[in-house]
Amino acid sequence: MTQDEIKRICEKRFLELGANKIELQPSGKCWTLNGDFFKVTTLQSWWILEWTDNRSYASNDCFEDVDPMPYDISKTDILEQTNLLLLK
Numbered sequence: 001m002t003q004d005e006i007k008r009i010c011e012k013r014f015l016e017l018g019a020n021k022i023e024l025q026p027s028g029k030c031w032t033l034n035g036d037f038f039k040v041t042t043l044q045s046w047w048i049l050e051w052t053d054n055r056s057y058a059s060n061d062c063f064e065d066v067d068p069m070p071y072d073i074s075k076t077d078i079l080e081q082t083n084l085l086l087l088k
Helices: 003-016 055-059 075-086
Strands: 020-024 028-033 036-042 046-052
Touching: 003 020, 003 028, 003 036, 003 046, 003 075, 020 055, 036 055, 036 075, 046 075
Parallel strands: none
Antiparallel strands: 020 028, 028 036, 036 046
């Protein structure tokens, strides 16, 4: 799966669960839901769902990382990981 596909799947799920897209500087586009801030980061060999409940941390791109996940992952697995994070 490509970086863009993974971001699209995660961000669509954020939206479905009621998250709002926000712009935080210098972090860029993030999502917020129930006081938590989320971001999908795509790196060279893996991608990461990041989150924090601290707006200052989110604004400074200092999220708490979830375990890195490989690109050879199914849509179902991506949705499960996203649900685990947002529906905790």
